[in-house]
Amino acid sequence: MKFPLLAAAFSLLALPAAAHDFGFAGVLSNTNKGEMPGILLSVGQPLTDGPIALKSGMVYELEIEADGSGELALEGSGFFRAIWVNEVVVNGLEIRPFGLESVEFDEAGTMEIEFLAIKPGRYFLRIPGSTGESQRVEISIQ
Template structure:
């Protein structure tokens, strides 16, 4: 009899978990199954579906794709300076330098020129006609970009230049953009004195 009661009590204890599993899960508990991921509460999927912020995130991604498509094929390089519609060579950006002088027994310049790389400059080269003189300086001319050389009513836009020579009185106006930093000279060919040269220090 005692064994029979012990067996019945053991059977009752073993079937209790089965009844607990068949009981309906309370609202808000985690649901494990194919429709919901482990650890996901039943209300979270609905809230995310109705969340305007979540929809906005998807919309933002679409907007980024549209903006990328609009500028596709365009390469815009950033600039350090904004020069306006006329660009670097506008008159507002140009700096006039003290003139160079070609005259017998006279110094070519009154001092050293200190200019900036990327700056736009204009300088007059004035010959008094007292002697046939020239200014030469291949290194200097390679370190700048020449916009134009104006002689009288003639405007010359050369690809390159090595020297300028004056057979008579006259003025040549050189406009250029300094490019390559360094110390360069324009000098009278065949001369050795410091007064017969102009020094340009491009920084």
């Protein structure tokens, strides 16, 4: 009785490649993407217009743009530990890191971070060493 069942299971693996072409499902599907505002890194300018609210289980793309007015970074280890980073895109190059602690811009440019929001809570991203509220963005994952 076990062998016919095992043979049937293995026969499913022998289907043509087109039969297995299901595309993305679940958390990486196009129906699971949320929108979020970008962040601008510029000396003396606010990072965003206000706090950012995300939903756990949704995929987002964070676009960070630096205008080159200074060597600026963003840190937020709590936030980066509450998400799963799918990819970081810099100048068309895709990087698939295990995790992030911070990012830094030495000159003008754009970086896109595609991630899955996982752990609900309140987090922040900020310019290291800054104390002003405009140099910090609050991010909540619900």
